[in-house]
Amino acid sequence: MRDPIGSERAAASEALSLEIEKANYFATAARENWISFVSFALFLIFWELICRFEIVGPYQLVPPSEVVTLFIDKFSNANPDGALLYQHAAASLGLALAGFLAAVVIGVPLGLFMGWYPAVNMTARPLFDAIRPIPPIAWIPIAILWLGIGTPAKAFIIFLAAFVPCVINSYTGIRLTNPVLIRVARIYGASNWETFVKIGIPSAIPMIFTGMKLSLNAAWTTLVAAELLAASMGLGYLIQLGRRLARPDIIIVGMLTIGFLGALMSWLLTRIEARFASSRRLT
Amino acid sequence: MILSKRGASLIAPAASIGVFILLWGIISLNVSAEFLPSPLAVVKEALRLLHANIGGTSLWGHIGWSLRRVLIAFFLAILLGLPLGLYMGWNRVCEKIVSPIFEVLRPIPPIAWIPIAILWLGVAEGSKIFICFVGAFVIMILNAYTGMRYVDPLLIDAAKSFGANRTQQFFNVAVPACMPSIFAGVQNALSMAWMCVLAAEMVGARQGVGFIIIQGMDLNKPAMILVGMVLIGIIGSLLAATLRQAEKLLCPWRRELV
Amino acid sequence: MKKSLISSLIAACLGCALASPLPADAADKPVVRTSAQPCLHGMELWHAEKAGWLKDAPFASEFLFFPSGAPQTEALAADQWDCGAMGTVPTMMASMRYGYKLIGISNDESETNDIWVRPDSPLLKTRGANPDYPDIYGTPEDWKGKKILGPTVSTGHYALSATLHALGLSDKDVDIVHMELGQAMTAFNAGEGDIIVLWAPQSYMAEARGWKKVSSGTAAKAIIAGGIGVRREFAEKHPDLVVDWLDVYMRGVEMMKNDPAGSVEPLLSYFNDYCGLELSRDMVEKEFKYRYLFDVNEQIAAMEDPARLPAWLRGVADFMLEQGRISQKEYDRYAQANFHIDPSFMKKLAERRAAAR
Numbered sequence: 001m002r003d004p005i006g007s008e009r010a011a012a013s014e015a016l017s018l019e020i021e022k023a024n025y026f027a028t029a030a031r032e033n034w035i036s037f038v039s040f041a042l043f044l045i046f047w048e049l050i051c052r053f054e055i056v057g058p059y060q061l062v063p064p065s066e067v068v069t070l071f072i073d074k075f076s077n078a079n080p081d082g083a084l085l086y087q088h089a090a091a092s093l094g095l096a097l098a099g100f101l102a103a104v105v106i107g108v109p110l111g112l113f114m115g116w117y118p119a120v121n122m123t124a125r126p127l128f129d130a131i132r133p134i135p136p137i138a139w140i141p142i143a144i145l146w147l148g149i150g151t152p153a154k155a156f157i158i159f160l161a162a163f164v165p166c167v168i169n170s171y172t173g174i175r176l177t178n179p180v181l182i183r184v185a186r187i188y189g190a191s192n193w194e195t196f197v198k199i200g201i202p203s204a205i206p207m208i209f210t211g212m213k214l215s216l217n218a219a220w221t222t223l224v225a226a227e228l229l230a231a232s233m234g235l236g237y238l239i240q241l242g243r244r245l246a247r248p249d250i251i252i253v254g255m256l257t258i259g260f261l262g263a264l265m266s267w268l269l270t271r272i273e274a275r276f277a278s279s280r281r282l283t
Numbered sequence: 284m285i286l287s288k289r290g291a292s293l294i295a296p297a298a299s300i301g302v303f304i305l306l307w308g309i310i311s312l313n314v315s316a317e318f319l320p321s322p323l324a325v326v327k328e329a330l331r332l333l334h335a336n337i338g339g340t341s342l343w344g345h346i347g348w349s350l351r352r353v354l355i356a357f358f359l360a361i362l363l364g365l366p367l368g369l370y371m372g373w374n375r376v377c378e379k380i381v382s383p384i385f386e387v388l389r390p391i392p393p394i395a396w397i398p399i400a401i402l403w404l405g406v407a408e409g410s411k412i413f414i415c416f417v418g419a420f421v422i423m424i425l426n427a428y429t430g431m432r433y434v435d436p437l438l439i440d441a442a443k444s445f446g447a448n449r450t451q452q453f454f455n456v457a458v459p460a461c462m463p464s465i466f467a468g469v470q471n472a473l474s475m476a477w478m479c480v481l482a483a484e485m486v487g488a489r490q491g492v493g494f495i496i497i498q499g500m501d502l503n504k505p506a507m508i509l510v511g512m513v514l515i516g517i518i519g520s521l522l523a524a525t526l527r528q529a530e531k532l533l534c535p536w537r538r539e540l541v
Numbered sequence: 542m543k544k545s546l547i548s549s550l551i552a553a554c555l556g557c558a559l560a561s562p563l564p565a566d567a568a569d570k571p572v573v574r575t576s577a578q579p580c581l582h583g584m585e586l587w588h589a590e591k592a593g594w595l596k597d598a599p600f601a602s603e604f605l606f607f608p609s610g611a612p613q614t615e616a617l618a619a620d621q622w623d624c625g626a627m628g629t630v631p632t633m634m635a636s637m638r639y640g641y642k643l644i645g646i647s648n649d650e651s652e653t654n655d656i657w658v659r660p661d662s663p664l665l666k667t668r669g670a671n672p673d674y675p676d677i678y679g680t681p682e683d684w685k686g687k688k689i690l691g692p693t694v695s696t697g698h699y700a701l702s703a704t705l706h707a708l709g710l711s712d713k714d715v716d717i718v719h720m721e722l723g724q725a726m727t728a729f730n731a732g733e734g735d736i737i738v739l740w741a742p743q744s745y746m747a748e749a750r751g752w753k754k755v756s757s758g759t760a761a762k763a764i765i766a767g768g769i770g771v772r773r774e775f776a777e778k779h780p781d782l783v784v785d786w787l788d789v790y791m792r793g794v795e796m797m798k799n800d801p802a803g804s805v806e807p808l809l810s811y812f813n814d815y816c817g818l819e820l821s822r823d824m825v826e827k828e829f830k831y832r833y834l835f836d837v838n839e840q841i842a843a844m845e846d847p848a849r850l851p852a853w854l855r856g857v858a859d860f861m862l863e864q865g866r867i868s869q870k871e872y873d874r875y876a877q878a879n880f881h882i883d884p885s886f887m888k889k890l891a892e893r894r895a896a897a898r
């Protein structure tokens with residue numbers, strides 16, 4: 001059997017070298033961005049054409065031109081769903097962020113403690129493993145009973161999804177702490193708590209950041225489920241109303257707004273992370 | 284020493300679950316059954332459902348239907364997502380072509396696909412499998428792609444200097460090297476597919492574990508909902524455990540970190 | 542080993558696909574795909590199959606089950622079913638968007654789209670604040686600012702809006718929170734909200750919990766007719782099959798109309814054994830008390846009288862227009878097409894039955 005601590009160390013150094021490799025890769029890749037634009041444009045043209053030539057039925061799919069028209073129209077026209085598109089987006093963003101923040105505040109410390117103290121791990125792990133596979137939608141009735149129908153209940157649904165990657169990544173991050181550093185701290189007489197705070201947590205930060213990124217993704221993708229609980233505004237609500245009104249164009253606008261905002265958030269976080277990681281490397 | 288450690292690692296989880304159930308029981312005694320049914324009520328409900336038919340199907344039947352949907356979606360996700368993800372990681376042009384579309388479609392949750400799934404595939408099994416597939420497919424692509432991107436370039440260079448052509452580099456070096464990541468992806472894809480089963484069964488199913496929860500919601504029976512949730516939780520854990528065992532058999536060189 | 546892994550995956554995949562049950566479609570009769578909801582108006586074809594009515598019918602039925610109108614309409618757009626019954630709002634949406642033909646009235650749902658409060662609600666103190674609407678409880682002041690739970694853009698919402706109108710209020714005077722029925726009941730039960738919008742069979746569960754009815758479609762003089770309909774393309778291609786199907790459907794309606802006592806058992810079985818609901822016998826008995834059913838001649842009369850079915854649909858369309866859910870253009874087109882009402886199939890059925898006699 002391999003020495004588990006040795007393998008963890010190897011993994012950590014491997015991760016660092018990959019980080020550098022990744023930076024090189026992105027620099028060269030940036031020059032080929034035009035391929036992405038062309039491919040996206042071709043995708044839209046293809047989509048438009050299969051609708052125009054009725055290769056798919058007119059009820060089955062709406063051409064992108066109509067989606068764009070409706071998208072623009074939704075910035076000034078509240079009908080038929082009762083709110084403007086950015087109002088829906090703002091309501092959803094607020095909700096997703098509330099759930100996400102709760103997940104970070106609770107999930108990160110829990111993961112860190114689980115990774116550092118075996119006793120916490122043994123107590124919390126079984127419960128965590130038991131709750132993890134339950135889909136957030138299943139919690140809707142429970143959330144209503146416990147928290148009502150306002151923002152707390154909806155944020156709770158999002159929290160349940162967002163909290164899992166926070167815990168897992170902080171746990172893994174702290175387990176990857178270089179044992180040499182820990183031993184050095186111990187030799188200099190640091191208590192377990194001091195070692196945890198001064199050595200463990202800082203070394204886990206990159207992983208925690210990855211966890212937060214995944215967690216924000218999870219929060220955003222759980223939005224529709226949370227708005228199933230009760231809503232009078234939000235992108236999930238927009239999709240629901242599109243269904244009730246038999247308006248596939250509204251449904252697709254809702255879906256794509258979720259998609260674009262989600263992509264935008266991942267992009268922003270990657271940017272922040274890149275800056276953060278490079279400043280770390282310099283020190 | 285080792286024995287006592289192993290003993291502790293068995294007793295501690297059991298104790299923590301035990302304490303959790305005990306706490307649940309105590310809290311449920313003090314609030315109404317509609318607010319939180321007691322563990323005993325949930326067990327009773329489970330026993331009742333074991334013998335009664337829900338919507339004309341037995342409990343085992345419901346589990347079977349859900350498993351069938353999830354497994355088909357899971358295998359489809361592997362079949363399509365794995366090659367695509369690997370190739371995206373291998374070939375930059377492929378990545379550039381696929382990624383803008385993928386990046387936009389990725390954050391759209393499976394549940395938001397329900398209306399489109401019905402419009403395209405109807406309400407039979409197809410749309411339910413599609414919903415689970417969407418969830419698993421995204422995870423599979425992401426893992427295969429990251430795995431491939433993270434393959435040590437030294438390995439590829441070594442293969443190159445030994446005269447391996449592109450195909451050989453891909454199949455004999457790169458793919459085996461990202462096996463751990465692929466397996467992590469396969470595991471996550473299966474859990475994701477299973478977690479989507481409730482959303483999938485919201486399409487309008489009369490069978491499935493999700494149907495039990497939906498029915499519990501419609502009938503306002505918290506105990507029935509909890510039975511469904513516990514069932515989903517247990518089966519989800521069992522699926523993950525099965526896959527871990529399979530991985531140990533298929534990939535004995537890999538040692539799990541977490 | 543890699544190859545064996547892949548081939549075993551494919552084998553497992555195929556195994557799963559093959560294990561799927563094949564549709565039981567033995568006879569070579571044409572298949573009419575019937576769609577239904579867990580509601581009284583879904584039971585007819587299900588019961589027909591059980592009771593053996595389809596043995597002599599010139600078609601085989603495939604029964605499709607939908608939890609609510611939205612997926613049912615989506616499936617209609619995807620060519621998934623041919624004939625069926627839905628509530629007024631989905632029927633209207635399907636007609637507007639997909640040319641769905643309204644060929645009959647499944648039942649009068651005005652009484653079963655209802656509005657409930659808890660027994661301690663201040664609304665219960667006053668009855669008939671507007672003497673024209675004696676069955677509506679509460680004064681306009683009581684209603685103002687109340688939090689109301691229920692599905693928006695539905696017949697229930699229509700009944701609610703009509704109630705508010707009757708009291709001189711509008712949707713803006715109250716706080717409506719959109720929730721599906723199951724969720725709304727859970728929340729209302731937990732003390733959320735002041736008023737809840739329901740429909741049968743959920744309203745029977747509300748009654749069993751001791752909640753009080755403060756209004757309904759009937760009380761607010763909003764007539765809500767459940768629709769029987771057919772996909773346009775199917776109606777154009779197989780008009781005779783539609784009449785055959787309608788014959789069987791109407792046999793179910795007439796059974797319930799003429800022998801409610803004898804119909805309790807089949808309906809109870811549909812709700813509990815097929816739909817997985819848990820209704821009691823007395824709840825199902827109420828179904829026949831509250832829902833008016835139309836026989837073939839009444840159907841034709843109601844469809845052809847501009848003051849009845851067309852007027853009822855206009856009421857719902859006005860509501861949708863006023864809420865901004867549909868545009869003026871859509872409204873005009875819908876009204877011009879006489880709300881996509883097509884009594885010809887029901888008439889043909891009447892002729893056929895008269896000839897047989």
